[in-house]
Amino acid sequence: MTYCVGIMTHEGLVLGSDSRTNSGIDMVNACRKMHTFVKEGSRVLVLLTSGSLSLSQSVVTLLRREFEQEAGLAAAPTMYDAARTIGTQIRNLAALDRESLERDHFHFNINVLLGGQIQGGPPALYLIYPQGNPLMATPDSPFIQIGESKYGRPILDRGVRYHETSLEEAAKYALISFDSTMRSNATVGPPIDLLTYVADEFAIKRYRRFEEGAPDLKQIRRRWEQSLRRAVRDLPPIKFSPSDPLPE
């Protein structure tokens, strides 16, 4: 399983991915799901992938080949075009692999989160589906998750607001969202790749790979759980109602 999340706020972007990959429960390995395509000063594109590792490796390989020839993600004039470039490569890959996979009852399963900024436009965050079509994050829906998304969603729903949440806070929400997911699902796991991108920087200046057992990650978990317990204790007591008829 995989968990990746992108958050867009008025200050910029937060992007994070786990590194657990498995084919069935017996074979658990680590693998990066974050990929960066950067031309300092003019464009920063970060891809997070979920689904079949074979398919996401192929898509990144095809995109990297184009990028190194100054085409594809190196040439896309806007973030929308960059998302379409990824969609096109997903469709190219579908033409290569989909029929063979489906013959043996595998799904053609790949989702890509794209976050970044291309000079001339604002930062943007897209999800590109296995069919190749893109979905954009908006101020009303300022985060997108892929993979095992449910455990880590409530904290984002409660906390992340496009116009109000600072980038530093958004990064903390992302880490807590990862921690919640890893606690409830053993097939999502460290290392966690996390970066924040400040609008108009056109370079990646704040990146961190949190290894398993990183002391500050453990400290954040400990303090977070202490805060939650205190918050529950401080809630007003629940009022029960002797007049409500018991359900038959």
Add this chain to the structure above:
Amino acid sequence: MTYCVGIMTHEGLVLGSDSRTNSGIDMVNACRKMHTFVKEGSRVLVLLTSGSLSLSQSVVTLLRREFEQEAGLAAAPTMYDAARTIGTQIRNLAALDRESLERDHFHFNINVLLGGQIQGGPPALYLIYPQGNPLMATPDSPFIQIGESKYGRPILDRGVRYHETSLEEAAKYALISFDSTMRSNATVGPPIDLLTYVADEFAIKRYRRFEEGAPDLKQIRRRWEQSLRRAVRDLPPIKFSPSDPLPE
């Protein structure tokens, strides 16, 4: 969709269920999923159901008929036997309905949470599967969820401890778990039926039906979100690492 949860602590039990039921997104109705079978002074049994409403209604009807004849749940000598009684009725129902459902590609889908106490034994919490077999909550795994369980799980994972959590705290955790689920999934919804059962009471003394927009439920949500935001702000800042090589 449905969300039901049972929590077992050293002090007793918390049981809660939502009331949303739907066949597809166009037809959303309210329906109780909590059912009580009580003989004051000697046994309290609370059932929470998920899955097909038709099936859960049938199982409860069959169990109620037995109960009123002083058999089945009225006569089971232990909570394990009560769980087996429910499993037997699920299997009886499978014999009635399963083939007809599967012919039209419906699953035989029903899960029952059973919480309560029968004189002579301790309080217990069971999940009875669609196949009729029971699973028991233990001090190591002191809560069981059925239905749309993922959104509401992280707060329980972080907070609920069999030996430490008071029943009043456990009820708050349950309500927050409901609130998290309803916020992230529109097909889980109020009214919320919630009760707490103190060991050896052999009566239901604390029950409440939280209607949509109940003022104290809204207050709990508001205070909870304020506490979460404050807790995130108070976390130490994330240390990024200029030396970590950027992922290609």
